[in-house]
Amino acid sequence: MTKWAVIYSSVTGNTRQIAEAIAEKAGDADIFRVQDAPQDLAVYDVVAIGYWLRLGQPDPLTLKYLAGVRGAKVVFFQTHGTSPTSEHAITSFARAGYHLGEGCEILGTFGCQGKINPAMLEKRKHAGPDDPHGGPKSAERWKLAASHPDAQDIADAQDFVERMEHKLILRERFLAKKAAKLAALQKKE
Numbered sequence: 001m002t003k004w005a006v007i008y009s010s011v012t013g014n015t016r017q018i019a020e021a022i023a024e025k026a027g028d029a030d031i032f033r034v035q036d037a038p039q040d041l042a043v044y045d046v047v048a049i050g051y052w053l054r055l056g057q058p059d060p061l062t063l064k065y066l067a068g069v070r071g072a073k074v075v076f077f078q079t080h081g082t083s084p085t086s087e088h089a090i091t092s093f094a095r096a097g098y099h100l101g102e103g104c105e106i107l108g109t110f111g112c113q114g115k116i117n118p119a120m121l122e123k124r125k126h127a128g129p130d131d132p133h134g135g136p137k138s139a140e141r142w143k144l145a146a147s148h149p150d151a152q153d154i155a156d157a158q159d160f161v162e163r164m165e166h167k168l169i170l171r172e173r174f175l176a177k178k179a180a181k182l183a184a185l186q187k188k189e
């Protein structure tokens, strides 16, 4: 059985909901808030790291944690106000990967929208058209985010766990075949 660490950062609960769904599906999983997560992750087959987006990248607590993660097979999950298919959301995964410590491998990524903190919405009400958070487009995005994570996001996150476990099995089979081929070649020489 694949052993998972599920590590998350969450202020208003969106990312925590996805973390809990992932841990439940994974079965053999330990779940930690990023503040409480161990830095030695050697006992885990998969390390799932989840964060909320702030300024187009993982939140500050997660950024700090990522640098100390070494030699792990990592999956990222993120929640954000923007659409999961937007350039903004996709670039954020690249930023998360950039901050990881040495020797990690990224197995996969999952993202979904998450409702915006009402205190932030109140502040942004008066943003002018030159503010990146002002204007009707932002208002439209926030409206779309308001119902997330929803039941479909939870189901998608759990499906993601299955796909990652399958990927891991295929990867191990592929590597074993490659090693056997190499050993056979070396024997011939």
Ligand SMILES: Cc1cc2nc3c(=O)[nH]c(=O)nc-3n(C[C@H](O)[C@H](O)[C@H](O)COP(=O)(O)O)c2cc1C
Binding pocket: 009, 010, 011, 012, 013, 014, 015, 016, 051, 052, 053, 054, 055, 056, 057, 079, 080, 081, 082, 088, 113, 114, 115, 116, 117, 120
């Ligand atoms: C200060 C602040 C900055 C944010 N910056 C972004 C951002 O750059 N891009 C984005 O898509 N969402 C942004 N959001 C929205 C959050 O990432 C989103 O609501 C997330 O689901 C919150 O997760 P949580 O409930 O786990 O704390 C921001 C929210 C706050 C409060």
